[in-house]
């Protein structure tokens with residue numbers, strides 16, 4: 001599914017965030033140390049190779065809501081934008097911190113003049129954020145930033161499962177209806 005809003009294509013697809021060769025940057029659901037891990041971080045670091053962790057050492061640690069940018073190394077993408085999402089119910093206020101991940105990631109992409117970036121559903125795995133709530137925060141935040149975007153023209157959400165994809169498509173439609 002794909003919508004064009006204020007000149008920006010926003011799409012939801014099912015797949016692996018580490019396998020998005022047509023995107024200039026992908027976003028990592030990182031840990032504070034920017035090391036490899038489970039889920040998204042594991043998939044990205046495995047595909048990028050050990051050079052990614054090496055580069056990230058100088059950028060870590062980061063705080064919940066923050067984002068930093070690195071090269072893509074062996075990934076097909078020029079950059080990886082690493083976001084530390086909030087641990088649900090622990091890093092408070094969770095919604096504001098999650099929103100700031102999306103805002104900061106978009107800002108870094110703009111600073112680099114990137115045209116496309118792909119997000120996973122930050123915080124909804126190990127960090128326990130209920131996915132419907134997280135998707136609402138993600139799309140409301142992104143739609144709120146669209147007017148400020150100059151270089152970013154395509155934003156993709158990459159979801160692992162069919163149910164996750166379905167939920168994101170509904171959340172996007174809902175947020176777009178309100179915008």
Ligand code: AR6
Pocket residue numbers: 015016017018029030031032035036037038039040041042043085120121122123124125126127128129158159160
């Ligand atoms: N592609 C797309 N989505 C994925 C993939 C993938 N390859 N793998 C998992 N997901 P998580 P978090 C989904 O746990 O909650 C890590 O170990 C997954 O189903 O990767 O922000 C780090 O080291 C879920 O919906 O990120 C941190 O310590 C979503 O992506 C911690 O986990 C995010 O799951 C970060 O936790």
